Amino acid sequence: MIEAFLREAARICGGAHVVAGAAIEPRYLEPARYAPGRAAALLRPASTAELAQLLPLAGRHGLRLVPQGAHTGLVRAATPEDAARDVLLATERLREVFELDPLDRTLRVSAGYRLAEINERLAPHGLMLPIDLSADPSVGGMLAHNTGGTRMLRYGDVRANTLALTVVLAEGQVLRLGRGLQKGNAALPLQQLFIGSSGSLGVIAEATFKLARCPRQQAVALVAPSSVAAVMPLYQRLMDELGSLVSACEGISRPAFEAALACGGGERARWFGGELPEYALLIELSSELPAEQLDLQALLQRWLEAEFGERVADAVLGADAACWALRHHISEGLRARGKVVGFDVALPRRHFMAFRAAGRAWLAEEFAPAELADFGHLGDGGMHFNLVWPKGAPPLDEARLRAGVYALVRRFEGSFSAEHGIGPQLQASYRQLSEAALLDWSGRLQRLFDPAARLGLTDWGPAAQ
Amino acid sequence: MIEAFLREAARICGGAHVVAGAAIEPRYLEPARYAPGRAAALLRPASTAELAQLLPLAGRHGLRLVPQGAHTGLVRAATPEDAARDVLLATERLREVFELDPLDRTLRVSAGYRLAEINERLAPHGLMLPIDLSADPSVGGMLAHNTGGTRMLRYGDVRANTLALTVVLAEGQVLRLGRGLQKGNAALPLQQLFIGSSGSLGVIAEATFKLARCPRQQAVALVAPSSVAAVMPLYQRLMDELGSLVSACEGISRPAFEAALACGGGERARWFGGELPEYALLIELSSELPAEQLDLQALLQRWLEAEFGERVADAVLGADAACWALRHHISEGLRARGKVVGFDVALPRRHFMAFRAAGRAWLAEEFAPAELADFGHLGDGGMHFNLVWPKGAPPLDEARLRAGVYALVRRFEGSFSAEHGIGPQLQASYRQLSEAALLDWSGRLQRLFDPAARLGLTDWGPAAQ
Structure with missing residues (x-):
């Protein structure tokens, strides 16, 4: 049966771009953080016109299409699961325009x-x-x-x-x-x-x-607020005084900082004399004005002096590349320490630090070996509430962990998926955590566009009765 | 029959807030630019809970609900039409939160x-x-x-x-x-x-x-580009050099300028020595930085000097209130000159001036007495392509005018409704100008949420067969 489908698909997008399940290259089936998937076939159409023929063709053959771009997602939404029924639809050749x-x-x-x-x-x-x-x-x-x-x-x-x-x-x-x-x-x-x-x-x-x-200049500082309690007020003053110039404000917890340093993120001594703060902020200003009109570096320096006074050594200014390298080494650093369990959540800024404290306390009580190493987009309330389950620790009950973290997220009025979306990885949580009316109407909408459930791996409706 | 509905509605939101058709105050039925509407009743609920009861109640009685906020819209979407069937749902008492x-x-x-x-x-x-x-x-x-x-x-x-x-x-x-x-x-x-x-x-x-x-400072200039052809290049340089500070960039044609001056928009002599340009730009910069850190007035002045050189008198700087008063007197000024026919269109910026020229030429040929007095949000491609049909001119064939303008909008890849939305006023144009697939799917979506067509005056689907 799949052979008939492959033949017809080959007539649409060319034999070289229709691949039977067993011959699919691993990169299409191996997602970033999870076990490999399986598919009945791979299609690589090159145009909108080809897509318009392939979608109904798959439907007629009772197959499900799983669109895949660069396969960099973190919720398994682009990794097919079913070797008999799923057809991977790679979009990489869609380059017409x-x-x-x-x-x-x-x-x-x-x-x-x-x-x-x-x-x-x-x-x-x-x-x-x-x-x-x-x-x-x-x-x-x-x-x-x-x-x-x-x-x-x-x-x-x-x-x-x-x-x-x-x-x-x-x-x-x-x-x-x-x-x-x-x-x-x-x-x-x-x-x-x-x-x-x-x-x-x-x-x-x-x-x-x-x-x-593109900005014509940027200024970056890594700062060490005097305490966790001081972080949000500092952020608020930053936005009040320099808000329209702020292009990033990232938070880095000490364990995340340590992990990045241990893994190519730079030398410890250059940061705050090696005394890492409990929570650091990476602040970036950008402008299309040239420095002759508005010197961002000087502006940020003055602001830091006004904020930190004698403790201005708690801010490292003018190390743009080093600051960002540190930030971008966190994920790799955590992986080197053990199994990483990631939660991409968002909180109202007013609850951001309270959620973090409650999460930390709860982990210490219920999942003692876990090390919380959170970081993320503090400015927009996004938090990668990531933890490391050390090598050699007893097996982790991930379902119980997930349920506990999401219950906390809900208590603090947050979102259990800030920017990674929903896919099979979060399907069960989505159903548990969403209001019945939302599930009901989302399901109706999905059936309107895709009545036979032929597209994608996410089911937006309530669980089948 | 309506009496039974009114009784039940009064039990939900109180007798004082349920009004029979004949007793409705005129402000609820008289829209800004059009003839008055008619309604079977007016409801003024005060809470989401009341809304949740009123909507199904109206449905059971076969009535159509027309939500109305401040009744300032320009497409008649909030003005009920049918004295037997339409119930006006005023939202003005929804002030719970x-x-x-x-x-x-x-x-x-x-x-x-x-x-x-x-x-x-x-x-x-x-x-x-x-x-x-x-x-x-x-x-x-x-x-x-x-x-x-x-x-x-x-x-x-x-x-x-x-x-x-x-x-x-x-x-x-x-x-x-x-x-x-x-x-x-x-x-x-x-x-x-x-x-x-x-x-x-x-x-x-x-x-x-x-x-x-809120910004801590603003700087405003009214500038006279040397020609219509010079307007968009000037805008492009403005955005390239000062873009993130620009909070408004409005275009004003000479007839719109004249109309505003004739109607309280200020003294002619203060603008460019009384020599009005064919097309003027109102530029506004804003920032939350105080002037000690970045002096917007000085910055704009330097930019104008660099742009206009010896002709810097073609820019009027530092008259914030006067510039905006001029801008805000245009509509009133046009109404004083005759019947105003307004088109709220948007164009790609690359076609903005070509559309304007083509529209002007077409009007001169087909609707000779019409005076084009366009103005609007040049920066985002929005144009109020408004024209005045002088008092005493022969009757205007508005349907033919509308069809001609929208055909031009389409030729220049624009939108026939930039920011006023769609309502009964644009219902026919919407059907004529939208692709069949869009009408089809919009209609399906509307029926999903409102299967019996009980809400609002806009029908997003194709014409009934």
Whole structure:
């Protein structure tokens, strides 16, 4: 049966781009943090027109399509599971369109392009797609999870930078939603539904993004607030006084700091004389003004002096690359220490530190060997509440851990998925933690677009009766 | 039959807030630009709980509910039409919630609050909801049309400032969508559907907005580019060099300028020695930095000197109130000259001036007595392509005019509704100008949420067969 499907698919996108299950290269099946998946076949279409034929074809054969961009996601939404029924739909060859409009500062681009390549091509024009991540996702993947990243505080999430989408629906209709305009309210905003839908509802073929001017200067400081209690008031004053210049404000707990240092993140002695604070902040200012008009480094220095007074040594200024290298070595550093269990949560800023304290206390009581090494996007309330389960410790009851952490998140009015989206990894938590009315209407909406459940691995509805 | 409905409604929201058709005060039925409407009754609920009972009640009685906020919209979406069947649902008493969180910079607020009151209450905290309009709409109305306004360039539209919504559906379910978090991707983004839905799909009861810091200084200039062709290049350099400080960039054509001057917009002689340019730009910079750190007035002055050289008299700097008064007198000035026919369109910036030239030429040929007096939000591509049909001219064929303008908008890849939304006023144009697939899926979506067509006056689907 699958053979008939493969033959027909090959007629649509060429034999070289239709691969039977056993012959799929491992990179398509091996996600970043989890066990490998399985698929009946791999398709690599090159155009919207091919997508429009492949989607109904898969439906007629009773197969489920799993769209996959760069396979950098962290919720297993792009890793097929079922060797008999799942067909992997790789979007990497969707590269039909790359249309830059420098006056409008917009980019119309096919779903298969990746973030780094886009920004390389935009740099000569002084423009950028202002999403900043350690990973290098595709356009489609970023849209599917509404990615945030370290500069969301200034530039917003992917949704805030998306002006239009082209999607292909399960039955093959092509919907062109929105235009490449900065504004326009001449239709229901259907495009918004597909942003953050984790590859369900439809396959994103193309997007039009709003671009930002690359900054002409930046200033970075790593600061050590006098205590955890001092962090949020410091952040509030920063935003009140320099807010529109702040392009990132990242939080780093001491264990995360230690882990990064132990793993290539730089020399300990250069940071605060080697006395690491319980919680550090990485602050970045950016501007398109040249330093002659506004000297960011001097401005940040004056602000730090006013804030820290005699303790100004508790701030390290002017080490942009070193600060960011430290930040970007955290994940690797944690992996070197044991099994990492990651929680990508968001909190109201007013509860951020209280949640952290409660989580720490709860872990100490219930999961004693665990080491909390949180870090993340403090400025927008995002927290990677990550912990290390040391090598050699007894087996971890991950389900109980997860339930406990999410109960705390709920108590502090947070979100159990800040920017990684929902996929099989969070499917059960999603059902447990969401209100019945939301599940009900989300399920109805999904069935409207995909009545036979042919797209993606996420089920937005309530559990089947 | 309506009597039974009124009795039951009075039990829900109190007799004083249920009014039979003939007794409705004129302000509820008289929209800004159009003929008065008619309604079978007026309801003024005070809470989400009352809404949840009223919506299904109206459905059981076969009535259609027309939500109305401050009744400032320009597409007749809030003016009921049918004296037998339409029930006006005024949201002005929905004032249950006004919860400011200064650390998170969020405001949870009921739909009945109006923009001016919100910003008055936020000002002492140095915060604002950064939507800037001549009108004073309600929270619900702004959301229903995804309002833009003069500072959208800097702060985005209403959607960009909305974190969460509470909506009541036709059958009475209350959906709480999103949280007051800066980020969160733990559900399908259903709330996005209701923003810009013109009062259909559901009734918005409450919203949580992201707030902005009020600026500590502003600098405003009115400038006269040497020609229409010079306008967009000037804008591009402005954004390239000072972009993140620009909070408004408005365009004013000479006829619009003349009209404003004739109607209280200020003295002619103070502007460019009385020699009005064919097209003027109003530029505003804002910052939360104090002038000691960055002097916006000096910065703008230097930029104008570099741009205009010896012709620097073609820029009027430091007359903030006068510049904005001029801008805000345009609409009134046009009304004094004759019948105003307004088109709220948006263009890609690259086609903005070409569209304007083509529109002007077409009007001169086909509608000779018409005077084009366009103005608007040049920075975000928004153009109020407004024309005056002089008093005493022969009757205007408005349908032919509208069709011709929209054909041009389409030729230049624009939107026929930039920020006023769709309502009965644009219903026919919406059907004519939208792609069949978009109409089809929008109609399906509307029927999902409102199967019996009980909510609002906009039909998002294709014409009935």
